[in-house]
Amino acid sequence: MSMVLITGSYQVFHDRPDGDTVHFLPQDPGFWGDVPGPNPVKRDENGGASLRLDSIDALETHYKGVGPDFAHQPLKLGAHAARDELLKWLGFTRVVQDDEEKVVVSAPDSVPGYILTGGADPFHRCVALVGRGAPPDVGDPPAPARSGFHLDVTLGMLRATANHHLLSLGLVYPTFYESLPDKLRADLTATAKQARAARAPGSVWQHDVTTSGAKIENLGSLTDDLVMLPKLFRRLVDYVRLFGPDLGCLNAFLAGGAEEFTVPELRKPPTVGLQNVVEVIGDNTVRMTRPVEDLLFTEK
Structure with missing residues (x-):
């Protein structure tokens, strides 16, 4: 299964990013219409949308669920570690959140990147492999892929994403859905097993x-x-x-x-x-x- 590439930038000010959720603004929001599947991506007033990182599940920092208040998983045992690593990896140098996990300071305001997506979830969040900087080169001779390209995602492309990075550090759990191509699932499974065996300090596997x-x-x-x-x-x-x-x-x-x-x-x-x-x-x-x-x- 191919995935659609969309270029743009990540923005977190006044948002609540965590280890598997971040806000993305395409250079051209019209490309949200190219995201396949039955669920349209829910956009905000600026054309941006919330991303759910494909194939991983981070400890909850502000789960609503049943009841009037947010619930979180142990913050000192990994719930904040995945969030902090994701933002650092994307290129944010300083992010401050209030007691309700809302970002009140972001430096820089945005960072460039791209996503590879095969669809949106039932909550209309785009499910994506998250990349930073310029998109991968494709074609012969190689040239940067453009928004709207449908790509057969290679293992090299996968390993250049935040999804793979966080899983390799053991900061998130693997969680796979049927839309994920088998070859990518096999690589992520091996990566998760290696991280579990390592039980690195600060990883979810330690506890x-x-x-x-x-x-x-x-x-x-x-x-x-x-x-x-x-x-x-x-x-x-x-x-x-x-x-x-x-x-x-x-x-x-x-x-x-x-x-x-x-x-x-x-x-x-x-x-x-x-x-x-x-x-x-x-x-x-x-x-x-x-x-x-x-x-x-x-x-x-």
């Missing part, structure tokens, strides 16, 4: 309890103590807010979420519901029974 088991005592267990796959965190924090920390009804709650995924190696039809790969064990402890890179989610 990850997704498959080893997370004991839930209260909401603070999720927001302050336990590092886990954000997709699982979001379901758990909503559950605890609604029903309290007792996980007796968690499987039924997860079944209601109806996430659809396949395990490619099993060559079976899609499975519906995270309860098929999540179990409650022992003393109110929850764990995933498969590593997330084994799963291929359906984007609805």
Whole structure:
């Protein structure tokens, strides 16, 4: 599957960037119309849009979900590290955020870059591989690609993106959807496994309890103590807010979420519901029974 290239700039002032979300303004917003798929990209009044970085999931810094307040994952155990590294990698030299994670100081105001996208998610965020500076060269003789080009993304192009960079440092989790080409998924899977094995200081893998088991005592267990796959965190924090920390009804709650995924190696039809790969064990402890890179989610 080819991806559409769009050139432009990243801008974060008055926005809430995190480790897998950033604002992008195309040089020509008309190219948003070239993004494939059934979901149009939601633009702001200036023609920019929120990007969701393809294939990765960063610890939450301001998840809304159920309830009146934002919830976050442990800020000192990695939730801010991915955000800070993404902004630094893109070229921002100074970013200051307020207590609600909103950017109040940005230097420079914007940085140039490009995206490679295969579509938008159901929330109308453009899902993209995020590049900095000039776009890759294509053709013979080589020349910089232009907005609107449909490119067969090579491994070299992938490895020049923030998505790959953050995954290689272990600052984010892999999370794959069906639209991702198999060769790119294979490379990102290998990259994630290397980062997990390294368990570098500051990485999510240093403290990850997704498959080893997370004991839930209260909401603070999720927001302050336990590092886990954000997709699982979001379901758990909503559950605890609604029903309290007792996980007796968690499987039924997860079944209601109806996430659809396949395990490619099993060559079976899609499975519906995270309860098929999540179990409650022992003393109110929850764990995933498969590593997330084994799963291929359906984007609805």
